[in-house]
Amino acid sequence: MAAYAWRRRYYRSSQPFAILLAAIAIWTTCRALAAASPTPNGMIFWSLLQHLGIVSLTPAWLLISISYSEMWLRWRRHLQIGIFILPLIFFVLALTNDLHHLWWSSVTVDASRGFLWPVAERGIFFWAHAVYAYLCLLIGIILLSQAVFKAGPINRGHAWMLLFTAFSPAIGNVTYLSGLWMPWNDDPTPIMAFLGAILGFYATIHFRVIDLAPLVEREVLSALPDGMVVLNRQMVVSEINPEAIKLLHLPPGQMIGRSLLSLLADQPQMSQVRNVLVDGPSPQTHQIVIGDGDTLQALELRLRPLRASNDARVGMLLLLRDVSERAKAEQARAMHVAELSLLNHVARAANSANETERLIRVIAETIVEYGPWERVAVGLLPKIGGQLDIVADFGTHMGQSYEGSLVRNQVGTELLALMMAGKSSQFDLDDPPAAESAIVQLMRREELQHILVIPLLHQANSLGVLVLGNSLSRPYSPALLHLAETIGELITDASVRTRLYEEVRTADRLKSAFLATVSHELRTPLTSIIGYTEMLQRGLYGPLGERMGEPLGHMRTASGTLLRLITDILDFSRMEAGHLKVDLTPVEPLRTIRSVAGQFQPQILQRSLALDLDLPDHLPYIYANSMRLEQVLTNLIGNAIKFTDQGGITVSAHHHADRLRISVRDTGIGIAHEHQDAIFLEFRRIEQIGRHAGGAGLGLAISRRLVELMGGTIGLHSTPGEGSTFFIDMPICPTPADAPPTVMSLPVL
Structure with missing residues (x-):
């Protein structure tokens, strides 16, 4: 006994x-x-x-x-x-x-x-x-x-x-x-x-009196859903329940009286548990993850020292809980966050470039940096038939790079077939049915274990193919395949957008070149027409009949209008091409405003309108280009006269802080609120009821760009039926020492 x-x-x-x-x-x-x-x-x-x-x-x-x-x-x-x-x-x-x-x-x-x-x-x-x-x-x-x-x-x-x-x-x-x-x-x-x-x-x-606890305690231990191990100071098992044996994957046999460290020494997968026990019995909680994917096992370890009344340690209590489901959920959530992060980076990369090839390269580098793939290649089809062009080939460990090459061999034929099929495909190096495939042979040369082939389709039209590869063996889940297909859609949309942008830029350049050419070619003969008209009016070719004066006047007016239109189109084409340069110098605004207002006196008298100048005796100098500032004021005052049938136009100016505001107010038909932003756009004219406005719709657009080139802003306030007020704000500069202020008078009409 x-x-x-x-x-x-x-x-x-x-x-x-x-x-x-x-x-x-x-x-x-x-x-x-x-x-x-x-x-x-x-x-x-x-x-x-x-x-x-x-x-x-x-x-x-x-x-x-x-x-x-x-x-x-x-x-x-x-x-x-x-x-x-x-x-x-x-x-x-x-x-x-x-x-x-x-x-x-x-x-x-x-x-x-x-x-x-x-x-x-x-x-x-x-x-x-x-x-x-x-x-x-x-x-x-x-x-x-x-x-x-x-x-x-x-x-x-x-x-x-x-x-x-x-x-x-x-x-x-x-x-x-x-x-x-x-x-x-x-x-x-x-x-x-x-x-x-x-x-x-x-x-x-x-x-069983000599057991560690009575029978009831043993039954309770057996029924516990968590694992429990009681260890003495030498890490020898004093008590252990079946759940702990299962969680620790201990071999069958008697556990009581054996060292837990020696039991775990023969199990490499439990090395983390052994390290936790060796570190010491201080109260702490550890989470240990073993395996990955479907074989993942997560254990929560809690250590509690057992102490006597004198605080001397007599043993240790090890509690184990299976938290695999929670760990799998956290892993799935982390994977989902990583996928969203990857999609976000890909989307941002897709918006960072305007050229198709550069865009594809940036996206490929982003996928390798933030995604679960080590090798990324993208091939695109030319617009009119041809072989697959490898636009990007990027990876962490690469042998030969195929970027910039055309795929003409059997690999290209198989990729084209997969692309035309319109379905995603995956290849495994260890897959016997695909051993004779040219793609698998290429994988063997490039040391890739798995690849995914994602067709790039836009409205049922094949644009290219996305190839994603890994050198390590890893199962492809449906979620990972869906992520790859989503990336393929982002690449497709971005490629289509950049191609359209490139086409628009090409068309825009052709348009600007056409406008500049047409404007130049039209301006030369028009200048001759205006010159000969003036010489005929002055009688340089002999006296004219009484009935010839009026037609020649109309010809000169129409020619001037046409010349202004051609000048506007030429200026606009220069702006579009980025060739219009504006030199800024200190400009005296009073002289410019009065000079432009004086040029409109005949039109004011002809239309029986009033032109008021609400100007102070002195205004500070502004940074501007004198000729371009006159062009802007001419457009604003000319538009005010054109759309005012009765009443008058008032030109005012005042300064505040470092800005000078010049305003042109009329009592014309006004502009509806929904049209006020559109009038500053190119080739946009607001047709009012019962009124047709001539011109090409470039005056205000050119004025806006000129004001911005001079560092100012332009805007308006308008109420339909009450008139409009256009204003420009220009930066003020110190008065030059050699430019004393000039006072000019203009009669109020």
């Missing part, structure tokens, strides 16, 4: 229970050897040696009571060991009795029983041991009695059996030491202890 308990010495109660059973075994064995000894000296020796079991019996019983009453951690370790110090001293005194005779004061031999037996007079140390032994027995009985009344119905039977085991040898020993009559003249204590041991053996087998 002692050997049975010792094999389970890693349970909390097993060690004192093994000591108790071993003490009974020593006592009964030495007592039998003393009875069998043929000489008095041998009989006395074995009689004294049996005290090793006698002095160890009750201290071991006390430890069992402490353990069973769940007060084990309250007793300090040195107190548990100190219980056996006095028994050890008593045993030494018993063995050395011949030197001091304080254990047995005198010894005689009784041969009347058929064998030799000592009859001793007990000394003071014997009675001191008896007091100590009964004190341990009494404390143990008290603790066990408390456990009896606290125990549940299932555990109460265990406690009663242990309590009876303690009382049975105590009753026999009391009757013997007190000298009461006995049926035989001998100490019944070892017999009673042996009977109690048999009862304890039954309790051990039937009720």
